[in-house]
Amino acid sequence: MTRPRFIELALEHVPLLLRTGRRLTRDEADAEDLVQETLARALEKSSDLRDVSGLKSWLLAVQRTVFLNSRRGLRPRLEVLQGGLGPHEPPLEPRGDLAVELGAKGLSDEVNAALLSVPAEWREALWLREVEELSYAEIAEVHGCPIGTVRSRLARAREAVLAFLEKEKLRGNL
């Protein structure tokens, strides 16, 4: 495949790469840099791509590798550490149904906080499934793991995110 043809095909997936880049880097400029670097690396490795129909998950896998390589060594210094819950938590009281409240409100901040509370691999799998609508096989390719692992991560991620939101609701934060 020629370089211009490869880039034209890859451009269709740039919105997805940019959304994923924003989520990984939490910075617009860094996300654009990451997308640029991802496509540059993808071009170098384009002969490895056997089936164009798998381009989306293949690009996401390249992006994940580029990101992890770029942050290796910098991550411990630059990541914000989340504080604990503190010793004086108010007593928890039931405040209605979580599913109803999730459906009724724009809870992006709370959902983001819940996503950040779970391990990165669970969070990424859940994001790729729910937002980007990737299949289990595609997520497995992105993460370089078996499909069974994806299935397990997704179940655990859902359980943990919903448990976090439930706890916030009980505290009255939702």
Next chain:
Amino acid sequence: MATCRPSWQERLSAWFDGELSPLESALLEGHLKDCALCDAELERYGALRSAMRTGEETPISSSLTAKLRSLAVRPAEASRVRRWNGAVAASMIAVAILWGLWPAGMNEALAADLEGHHLKSFSRTSPCDFESSDPRAVEDWIRREFGWSVSVPEIGDATLLGARRCRLHGETTPAVLYRHGEKALTLFFPTSDSRAAKGAAAFADGGPRCTAGPHGERICVSSEGDRTVVAVSELDASVLVAALEALPD
């Protein structure tokens, strides 16, 4: 909230995604007839999905599209990237030794910001937003892009690569990039009224002064009058100070 047994939860999650085999689907659907907990859990899965799918558009800037299209015609620069990455890795090995030996005093967040931008620039395929080895051309680009003038020095054995935009403490700042042998050097030119310039000038305290970033890159600052310039590199501090002294008056 009470939930069903974990073995059912994993099946429930996969069934919700349409990823369960026909046999397992039949088993789960039989279970669902009698399990109110799993039924409620499905409702919560649906609510979470709706909350995550905002339907937000992702506009792509024309400049990003242009940069990506330009990749199609630009020859690969992998070998250079690998060399720079090697240099960056080598610098990180020296972290522990250097960090304790250099004078303290620079704002820690500023030092991390400066070092982070320097390392990140040279981890990219194209470190520069504007590529040129001509100091005047780089000065013109900075004047056009930032609206102020800087003097780009010619530094001894270093080769000027070009310039890029950075955000130091949230303020857009030009950075000029050089290659010195196999090592990278960045000069930052924050405006005099920026927080980065004020922090760096306070650290310099009147004369060129050096410290080390959290990953061991040397950071040297020169501040005279309204002009504060910061050099970052794994090169010896003497080279950085010489670079700052090469700045035109």
